[in-house]
Amino acid sequence: MTERDLLRVRDLSTRFFTENGQVNAVESVDFDVRDGEVFGIVGESGSGKSVTALSVIDLVDSPGRITSGEIWYRNPDLAEEIRADSPEAVDGDFVDVRRVPENIRRMLRGPSFSTIFQDPMSSLNPSLTVGEQIAEAVEVQRRARSNPRSTRSRTQGFGLADLLTSTVLPSRNYVSEESRAEAIDLLEQVGIPDPADRADEYPHEFSGGMLQRAMIAQALAGEPDLLIADEPTTALDVTIQAQILDLLRDLQEDTGMSIVMITHNLGVIARMCDRVGVMYAGEIVERGTLEDVFDDPVHPYTQGLLGSIPDLDDPAPRLQPIEGNVPDLYDDEMEDRCYFADRCPYAMEECLNHPPEFDVETGEPRNGKTEPGEHGARCVLADHEYDPSRALPDDYFESETRSASAPASGEDEEVSADD
Numbered sequence: 001m002t003e004r005d006l007l008r009v010r011d012l013s014t015r016f017f018t019e020n021g022q023v024n025a026v027e028s029v030d031f032d033v034r035d036g037e038v039f040g041i042v043g044e045s046g047s048g049k050s051v052t053a054l055s056v057i058d059l060v061d062s063p064g065r066i067t068s069g070e071i072w073y074r075n076p077d078l079a080e081e082i083r084a085d086s087p088e089a090v091d092g093d094f095v096d097v098r099r100v101p102e103n104i105r106r107m108l109r110g111p112s113f114s115t116i117f118q119d120p121m122s123s124l125n126p127s128l129t130v131g132e133q134i135a136e137a138v139e140v141q142r143r144a145r146s147n148p149r150s151t152r153s154r155t156q157g158f159g160l161a162d163l164l165t166s167t168v169l170p171s172r173n174y175v176s177e178e179s180r181a182e183a184i185d186l187l188e189q190v191g192i193p194d195p196a197d198r199a200d201e202y203p204h205e206f207s208g209g210m211l212q213r214a215m216i217a218q219a220l221a222g223e224p225d226l227l228i229a230d231e232p233t234t235a236l237d238v239t240i241q242a243q244i245l246d247l248l249r250d251l252q253e254d255t256g257m258s259i260v261m262i263t264h265n266l267g268v269i270a271r272m273c274d275r276v277g278v279m280y281a282g283e284i285v286e287r288g289t290l291e292d293v294f295d296d297p298v299h300p301y302t303q304g305l306l307g308s309i310p311d312l313d314d315p316a317p318r319l320q321p322i323e324g325n326v327p328d329l330y331d332d333e334m335e336d337r338c339y340f341a342d343r344c345p346y347a348m349e350e351c352l353n354h355p356p357e358f359d360v361e362t363g364e365p366r367n368g369k370t371e372p373g374e375h376g377a378r379c380v381l382a383d384h385e386y387d388p389s390r391a392l393p394d395d396y397f398e399s400e401t402r403s404a405s406a407p408a409s410g411e412d413e414e415v416s417a418d419d
């Protein structure tokens with residue numbers, strides 16, 4: 001942790017309570033996001049990336065629920081405002097957004113945390129013009145700024161009363177002309193040509209890249225401290241992807257906001273991020289600067305992800321896919337061991353004892369950037385070298401599947417396929 005932290009997420013766990021059982025979607029996740037940086041979260045589908053983001057902005061829907069953890073957000077004004085009534089939610093300039101009242105949590109969406117969702121076509125309302133939707137977001141934030149101490153004005157969206165008013169008295173529309181003008185400015189800021197005309201068009205009249213730009217404009221309406229971009233380029237072709245990433249980088253540099261970039265694409269991480277967390281089975285299994293994680297990965301899963309990227313300078317070797325699949329994350333099916341063990345080429349006896357703790361390297365700063373203790377992994381190899389003499393037999397997990405009663409090994413026990 002440093003004084004430059006904007007967000008400190010500690011021991012965050014989110015579970016889904018389904019008819020088929022409890023799903024541990026996010027498990028004891030820790031990470032920090034600093035002022036003006038891009039922090040990347042990368043992993044396969046089903047690794048818990050998006051649920052982590054939804055948890056931070058308090059948008060996890062039933063049957064999901066955050067079950068533990070703290071989300072500390074640096075906001076000196078808010079800390080001062082609630083210190084007397086909610087001392088347990090304040091630590092210096094930081095506020096634990098999980099412990100502030102619900103109305104204040106909602107208030108933080110927009111001016112504090114904003115998000116760009118994966119699919120702009122399904123995120124925008126097809127029956128409203130693009131300009132109207134952005135203007136409404138601007139209007140909500142404008143009202144909040146005009147009366148910052150009013151909780152109602154901070155949290156109010158377009159409600160039933162506004163609908164009735166705008167139907168009976170169209171001249172008293174919820175959205176002001178100032179907000180409409182600001183929406184057009186935002187569209188121009190994100191590179192939409194002829195923004196005044198395009199503001200009057202509906203989402204189906206926009207291309208995929210323009211829709212994504214419109215989503216970014218809407219997310220910027222509250223001038224957020226932190227923008228969470230959840231797979232913002234997944235549905236776009238490669239050239240448009242590059243344009244959107246450049247736009248996000250430019251906006252981040254212009255505004256100084258921080259970005260959490262969620263993606264399964266290591267190329268996006270390499271292009272955008274300052275630091276990165278690698279997620280697997282609901283956990284962050286490796287974390288560090290981009291240079292540390294890409295140049296000197298510790299966790300075999302990170303090594304596997306990087307090994308599956310083609311090397312343009314040396315195209316001869318075959319790519320090395322990671323065999324197997326991400327586990328289902330049902331609580332009663334999770335083994336009390338490293339969750340990557342059945343896919344790991346370095347699995348050893350000790351990996352079967354319990355899920356490894358996150359272990360940070362405390363050596364000298366490397367690459368001129370690493371702060372001591374910053375780069376680490378949830379793997380026994382973060383602590384000591386691979387010992388081939390303690391490796392599991394090649395068919396250990398196949399045998400384990402066949403033998404439903406196979407117990408986990410103790411540290412000093414000999415492990416075999418028959419155990």
Ligand code: SF4
Pocket residue numbers: 299300301338339340341342344345346347348351356378379380381
């Ligand atoms: S703890 Fe063991 S099984 Fe898990 S990733 Fe590390 S070496 Fe592989």
